[in-house]
Amino acid sequence: MDLLSLQPAEMQALLLTLKVAGAALLVALPLAVLVAYGLARYRFPGHGLVNALVHMPLVLPPVVTGYVLLVAFGRKGPIGSFLESTLGLSFAFNWTGAALAAGVMSFPLIVRPVRLSFEAVDTKLEDAANSLGAHRLVSFVTITLPLALPGILGGAILGFAKAMGEFGATITFVSNIPGETRTLALALYTATQTPSGDIAAFRLTLIAVFVAFAALIASEVLARRLRRRLGGDHA
Amino acid sequence: MDLLSLQPAEMQALLLTLKVAGAALLVALPLAVLVAYGLARYRFPGHGLVNALVHMPLVLPPVVTGYVLLVAFGRKGPIGSFLESTLGLSFAFNWTGAALAAGVMSFPLIVRPVRLSFEAVDTKLEDAANSLGAHRLVSFVTITLPLALPGILGGAILGFAKAMGEFGATITFVSNIPGETRTLALALYTATQTPSGDIAAFRLTLIAVFVAFAALIASEVLARRLRRRLGGDHA
Amino acid sequence: MLDVDITGRIGHLDLEARFSSDGGVTSLFGQSGAGKTTLTNMIAGLITPLSGRIAVNGTVLFDHAKGIDLPVRDRRIGHVFQDARLFPHMSVRTNLTYARWAGRRKSTRDFGEVVDLLGLDDLLDRKPPTLSGGEKQRVAIGRALLSDPRLLIMDEPLANLDQARRNDILPYLDRLCGEAGIPILYVSHSIEEVARLSTTLVILSGGRTPAYGPVADMLARTDLGRATGRHEAGALLEGKVARLDRQWGLTHVDIGGSFLQIPDLEAEIGTPVRLRIRARDVSLAVTPPEGLSIRNAFGAHIVSITEESGPYAEILCEVGGQTIRARITRASVHDLNLAVGKPVTVLIKSVAIDKRQRTPVPPVPA
Amino acid sequence: MLDVDITGRIGHLDLEARFSSDGGVTSLFGQSGAGKTTLTNMIAGLITPLSGRIAVNGTVLFDHAKGIDLPVRDRRIGHVFQDARLFPHMSVRTNLTYARWAGRRKSTRDFGEVVDLLGLDDLLDRKPPTLSGGEKQRVAIGRALLSDPRLLIMDEPLANLDQARRNDILPYLDRLCGEAGIPILYVSHSIEEVARLSTTLVILSGGRTPAYGPVADMLARTDLGRATGRHEAGALLEGKVARLDRQWGLTHVDIGGSFLQIPDLEAEIGTPVRLRIRARDVSLAVTPPEGLSIRNAFGAHIVSITEESGPYAEILCEVGGQTIRARITRASVHDLNLAVGKPVTVLIKSVAIDKRQRTPVPPVPA
């Protein structure tokens, strides 16, 4: 076995992981930004409920979340069957389901830092924007959102990392199907569950670590550039 | 079976969960604050490495983290045997091990919001504190830390929620021993392992949700008070 | 033009403000903590008053009784905040044009002109956090000027600026108000600025507006000493440019039969002007003096003498139907035997009436 | 006492500052963006200069050549920042006492006295974000005063304060400097404040210090017109309190044989004082006039006449060995046939010399 080049199965798991985590982030991030903004800036009835709901996937063991997803989004589940009959969209046992599971699981991790960032943005700047004629939506997009970017980036990193590593809810919801739902994390789990899987597990760990490293370094560079843009330090 | 009062096993799991999550937070939080501060304020060789290391438990499936802990901190592991022979401290298959696993797994979730908050604190205020004679440590404790409190609280909430729900690393590292390492999450898993466990699983889910709700509401109240203290809005 | 009659509350301060002004520059004058910023915030719509009514140029911005509360963005108020509030992530240029691209406000004012006025050319590509205190303030002024406002609120906009820059900006505000007809609500601690710029002066004290009115009347009032700052008391003279003396750089102003010589004023003959004569710049003589460098000497008679406990006395004199205020020592009042009705010569140094003391009379819009 | 000779860089501005002063109040005067804040930050240790040396009262704070760079906390500089920088999470009281409990600085100054001076009594339990602009500034001043500083840096500390409050604070700074011997580095745009307060004036322009020296000399220099602000030029007279006239509330000051009458100065007989006489408050007469409310008339002779392109002329006169500066119109110079050497009578209104124009001479420490 070549130690340096990826085996087809590993390559498949890697690409699938990136696809799943990417898709999860793509859908979860905007939604998380909205929810975080709502939680940060508005007091509405059900505020506490929404907040608690967002955190649930973190508190409950992933198996439970996966099970709930299966019941709700499975073929015969109320949401799943509705989506399938109306949009032809099915989450059952395919990579979109894996992305859904990853998105749900990483949601609280994204919401929290984003919410903190929104809370830290000085509303006086929004006032100033409004006094210059900006509609609330415009001032959100031009002032609040850019100023909260470090937090959004931070949330995205946590979310992406979590989505990459998500295991429990994914295997429960969409099973462990090679090429379809077997991400690196699932492949790694599979390897650890076989008495002879040590080397495979080690290789997969290296791959996951490597990808995570790359993503984190990219995010750090981005964050530094962002901070410079915001803080304006020329040092 | 009484539906409202807790059964002894449930009570045991609940108390254990609180103990484990509490201990995990107690140890992980100060450490996370230190690491977050270092990452936020200093550029040192190995900055990227530390950052990546912190995120690893998120990226790798929990089983792998649990397995690494088992190998390193187990009775026969290098760190485990060292700690046992020198300090008489053993993490193997007891609740402190569960706390260790929960702490490690929630570490990245705490570090990120805390780091964001540190980055958001205006260093000019620290300058002012120093000009008033405050040693760097003093200005950190009196200025930086209090101003970063919303983020620290946010990180603590994420961390506590995660510690409560931690499952994969815990069961792999310290197994599933009632009264010792069987937290709510593990009890819930145990219940789902046989078809007859449905009601038990449902009850345990309710308990976990209830505790999480209580913790989140408490944290929200705290956060609001904090924000008022910092922002000074009397509205 | 600007009608305010509101009550409100901030912290422990009850605000109860009522004034109206006929356009031009309305100055809000009061001690630190009097509620000036709070009042401007209510007019801008950032704080909601408890009751009352606010109208600008006939447009009702707020009317508690009728349930009107125009959103901030629709009030079209150019607001120069006391704490600049620049957008830290945008360049100075983007900050300046924010109202245009984000607020869809019209480009009524020329960008280059404002940039020149405020000396921002070299700063356009910089980010606010790297600006000096005064530079921030100038950008904030520019941003408000470029927002096509129907009212300009300026909360101590010149506090951190040097005299040269102030001298550039003040005439511009004059013109803005005069030519473009944009009313200005101006918060300032400097009675100089207030007198130089305002049509109407509103005194704010402990959240209340004990007095307001045309600036000339207000500055002539002796009961507002504490609020307007004792030593800078003075009076306003209305006049018309009568002659331009190019040789000596002097302008002769007809103040009702008498002619006042002041350093060069770029104005056409016939233009009405307003001159602020500070009480402390005025001397009195019992006989018309000779061989004095003081160029302006007018026959007058004493209208009132207010002696105070300190060394000072305030003398109001009538010159050609207008009032001039003089501040001299009680000792001199005694030595010269001054009394009400007595004819005296009022002496005013030409150099005392510098640029900051005079202004074209703001055309008060109907 | 304060020796600065450094180079540095911020953004595109090269800073090259060199001055020294003998204690007392050193004012830093310059246009917006000249580098004043940057220079104070270098002295405070917040920005590291590229090279040079900074010493206060013999203590070297920074010496590039010797590798000395004292940490900020050990410099014992009370710094009033241009942007207050109050700690938002602490009450005003905790902010004020921060240096004591967090910086372990000594309680050399009485807390109650400072609170009274700055009018902070009612604010002690408030949090900074709820304070008005001027209130913040006052708390910042108090915090620096209470930090037992060996040097006080004040970056436009009075910009947002009303005249009454300024008049309270300035004498206190005087006393601080005089009695406690704490040197002050004062950044201000107001030549009034500068003249009123300073021993040494440092001009900063484009990052450079083209001139510095005793404030009397600097204000008498005619080549610094632009930097010091033309119309506020003047000269300083040194004198001694000679007599207190309680009846009229006047103090007679001996300025070298001649006696100047000024409104009451609370000082003991024999106390040395310094009076700033603004050029525009001085008139000239070719013959000693009679029956004038102006109380101070001194025989003098003309030292120099500087005619300028505008309407003004600057006349330097010698009175009892000291210089007085007068600003009159060119027209008067011509009308009165003034020329160098000619004897004239210098006329100074007593009321022109108000509190802000005089100060006990700061005891210059050895």
Next chain:
Amino acid sequence: AETPLTVFAAASLRDAMEKIGAAFQEKTGTPVVFSFAGTGTIARQIEAGAPADIFVSADIAWMDYVDTRGAILAASKRNIAGNTLVMVGPHGSAPLDLSEAALAARLNGARLAIADPETVPAGRYGKSALGYLGLWHSVEASLAQMDNVRIALASVARGDTPLGLVYATDATIEPDVSVVATLPGESYAPIVYPAAITSVSEHPQAQAFMEYLEEPEAKEILQSFGFVTDNGQ
């Protein structure tokens, strides 16, 4: 109270083992504590010196794994129960003929729920049985590999997957599924649950518990949950 006897057991044995534990305590007074997890997880913990007295595995491979690492007393090793494989469908499903065509028709594009054929013993047995029957190739691409029996059964019960390949024991307990076919015994290696005393055990009752597992009382309990207990397996 007496030091409890600690048993690390495969999660699928939970119901039966807990009942046996209770009966054992009643009989001897020694309390029994169980730790249930996936066999692989437990085996690695045993290897790492877990404070277990008894290890009950769900397959032989993991028992051999710990045996070769000296983590159990080889002499104490014995098979305590066996199991069989069945095919289940949602409650009331018609019996299924184990032919390629019938299987395809029943699946109709959906998936066959099965425990992970590489990692979970039930899946491994299932894979070998399907292979023996010549069906593996046709269903390989439409498997839903579950880590968890409960989830597999639930998805069958709810009809998300029309078929599931599970242990007979699982089918016995879940009322919402019906057995549609029993896989022939010769199609897969015997499914056995080996138990052994760990090499770190110092509990005096460990041997007693091992013996108790083979007593009729224990066998009865195992059978009641669908396990096969005749040693001939």
